[in-house]
Amino acid sequence: MFAEATGAMFSVFGDPYLMGLILGTTVIGVIIGALPGLGATTGAALLLPFTLTMEPVPAIAVLTTIYVSATFAGAITAILINTPGTAAAAATCLDGYPLAQRGEAGRALGIAVVASTIGGIFSIIVLAIAAPMLARVAYEFRPPEYFALTVFGLSMLASISEGGAIKNLIGGLFGVWLATIGADAITGTERFMFDNYELYEGLNFIPVLVGMFALSELLVQSKSLNTVMERIPIKAVKLPSMADYKKIWKAVLRSCGIGTFIGILPAEGATVASMIGYSEAKRWSKTPEEFGKGAVEGVAGAEAANNAATGGAMVPTLVLGIPGSGTTAVILVGLMVHGLRPGPHLFTEQIDKVYSIFGAMLVANIMFFALGLFAAKLFARVTLVPRGILWPIVFAFSVLGAYSLAQSMLDVYIALIFGVIGYLFRRFGFAVAPVAIGLILGEMVETNLQNSLKIFDGDWTQILVQPLAAFFLILAVLGISQPYIVSYFKKRKARRAQS
Amino acid sequence: MTNLNDSNRAAETSPGTDDAEAGPTPGLGWGDYCVPAFIFLFCGVISYVSTTFDEALPLIVGESMQPRVFPIFLMAVIAVLNIGLIVQVLSKPPSRRDWEPYQTWASAVLFGVFYFLATFVDIMIGLMVTMFALSIIWGERRVWVAAVLAIVTTAMIFFSFDLVLEVRFPRGLFTDWYYG
Incomplete structure (x- = not known):
């Protein structure tokens, strides 16, 4: 099995079609990532319809390539115009832009490219080793354990960076409610359909995701049309010097571990990883006073962590069917659309496909390294595309993408409605990623709860006495209370420091 | 920005x-x-x-x-x-913020316009009109650029979806003529 898996992983290098596809997608991913407002999640949601006619492996390769390349590319604009192309690059701005202001944009980009590539490749190695091991454990899971695990996944929404704990949980539960629309999976009872039989099998994920991510972002972007971008010129991207390597290697290694671990946690993603990677780089630095003024360790710490989270986030997505981030929620939909049902069985029944996907991610990391090094200057120019040109195109791709899956106008209306709902969510400080994650976990939560109740003849307390289920539920309680516990200790520490 | x-x-x-x-x-x-x-x-x-x-x-x-x-x-x-x-x-009462600029309201209204045109006229015509209007509202001063963007992009997307992805669009003024 090991030989088969390794062979499948490296077979990507010998497949010209797949290599060409990954190269093309990497270019698109870097452009998407460099454009402020268009992140990996939106990019994956917009490209998903184009993968429908592809075979499963190339289709998922496209989505994962967008994920890794767009996550990296956020750093380009973070460094050159102090605007993170993706939320995951927000921490990169803190030191990347000051470096660029000092005339060291090429050095900052070089460090970002190297750190991102190391982080990405490290996490894929962990993914390739850890995922089958976790799959073996997940074989033992029954409905009560799966139910508890999905509750744990939802609880982790409390600590993702945007929104705030309560708002994220409300958003997540709203997403779970959306998943109840349609016929009940066990009894077939119609719920919230209002006599619309196109909704019998529930809301299609793609229109909801397109609306929540792409169309709502269009409305958000319409608020900042008058702001002027100041772009710092760059001559060429420079690879880090030996002195730079000496300075950053510890931060990169630390962030690789942090990013992968954070990515593996259900619902956590690259944004959280990069912030923790950055703050840990600062905490362990010999010169923390340089942070915020152009510390190369800051750029390396944030970038290694956010790309390491991409591989990490694929672990729960593939093994448990629980998205590790907003983008992996879209990838999860892609897997299901192409008949690859995520879960432990994927690792026994279709191991060749799984490892080909890992191989594609590996290739994507290598390709964005080359593109970042030699073409970052060119990609930085995409920020000059007027928004009056860019966003109408995004609108067109969004609505037709929403239409194309089921070829139903209802999906277009759903995308438009969720565009407005998504905007209102963001307007009032709610993040949209929890809704997407809740929507995808919704069916899992309810079906596993129903099956658990069937096993225990309606006695829900029996779920609590199953050791593994109880363990996950305790983790869920800790996940929900964690932001408050951390906040309490921070405040106490601050009070002590004051007194 | x-x-x-x-x-x-x-x-x-x-x-x-x-x-x-x-x-x-x-x-x-x-x-x-x-x-x-x-x-x-x-x-x-x-x-x-x-x-x-x-x-x-x-x-x-x-x-x-x-x-x-x-x-x-x-x-x-x-x-x-x-x-x-x-x-x-x-x-912690939230701080007061400004209303959205007119572009945001107009963009949201255009979603409704697109819905109307796509349902009662034609999805492609709806797309062209919406893209053109969005482009102008978002500050594109050259009308011909907005028009070319709307027509060319819609045509490219239509043919790529129709010929490559084999997506059939709902019947309307343009699609009736195209599909025959």
Whole structure:
């Protein structure tokens, strides 16, 4: 099995079609990532319809390539115009832009490219080793354990960076409610359909995701049309010097571990990883006073962590069917659309496909390294595309993408409605990623709860006495209370420091 | 321009911080007070609708829950969380923010225009009109650029979806002529 898996992983290098596809997608991913407002999640949601006619492996390769390349590319604009192309690059701005202001944009980009590539490749190695091991454990899971695990996944929404704990949980539960629309999976009872039989099998994920991510972002972007971008010129991207390597290697290694671990946690993603990677780089630095003024360790710490989270986030997505981030929620939909049902069985029944996907991610990391090094200057120019040109195109791709899956106008209306709902969510400080994650976990939560109740003849307390289920539920309680516990200790520490 | 200053980014917090530390909540002052009220209303309506679901027949093996139970349970949890939200809003009133610029309102209205045109005229014509109008509203001063963008992009997307992805679009003025 090991030989088969390794062979499948490296077979990507010998497949010209797949290599060409990954190269093309990497270019698109870097452009998407460099454009402020268009992140990996939106990019994956917009490209998903184009993968429908592809075979499963190339289709998922496209989505994962967008994920890794767009996550990296956020750093380009973070460094050159102090605007993170993706939320995951927000921490990169803190030191990347000051470096660029000092005339060291090429050095900052070089460090970002190297750190991102190391982080990405490290996490894929962990993914390739850890995922089958976790799959073996997940074989033992029954409905009560799966139910508890999905509750744990939802609880982790409390600590993702945007929104705030309560708002994220409300958003997540709203997403779970959306998943109840349609016929009940066990009894077939119609719920919230209002006599619309196109909704019998529930809301299609793609229109909801397109609306929540792409169309709502269009409305958000319409608020900042008058702001002027100041772009710092760059001559060429420079690879880090030996002195730079000496300075950053510890931060990169630390962030690789942090990013992968954070990515593996259900619902956590690259944004959280990069912030923790950055703050840990600062905490362990010999010169923390340089942070915020152009510390190369800051750029390396944030970038290694956010790309390491991409591989990490694929672990729960593939093994448990629980998205590790907003983008992996879209990838999860892609897997299901192409008949690859995520879960432990994927690792026994279709191991060749799984490892080909890992191989594609590996290739994507290598390709964005080359593109970042030699073409970052060119990609930085995409920020000059007027928004009056860019966003109408995004609108067109969004609505037709929403239409194309089921070829139903209802999906277009759903995308438009969720565009407005998504905007209102963001307007009032709610993040949209929890809704997407809740929507995808919704069916899992309810079906596993129903099956658990069937096993225990309606006695829900029996779920609590199953050791593994109880363990996950305790983790869920800790996940929900964690932001408050951390906040309490921070405040106490601050009070002590004051007194 | 910086996304960090956008309203959606403004709510970003460092990990491990709660809402109270999240900085100013984006949105109008009154709007933020209305959000919990709207959430309660939403929970009430959904719970009521849930009570109207048909009762499921007993299962042959084991006992599970009625289809109405889970949505009502979700609404109950959301309502409890909403109380926490109210406490937060009261303990730290959100800062007042400006109204959206006209471009945002106009873009949202264009969603409705697209819906109307796509339903009653033709999806492609709807797309062209919406793209053209969006481009102009968003500041493109050269009308011909907006027109070329709308026509060329729509045509390219239409043919790529039709010929490559084999997607058939709903019948309308243009598609009737194209499909015959």
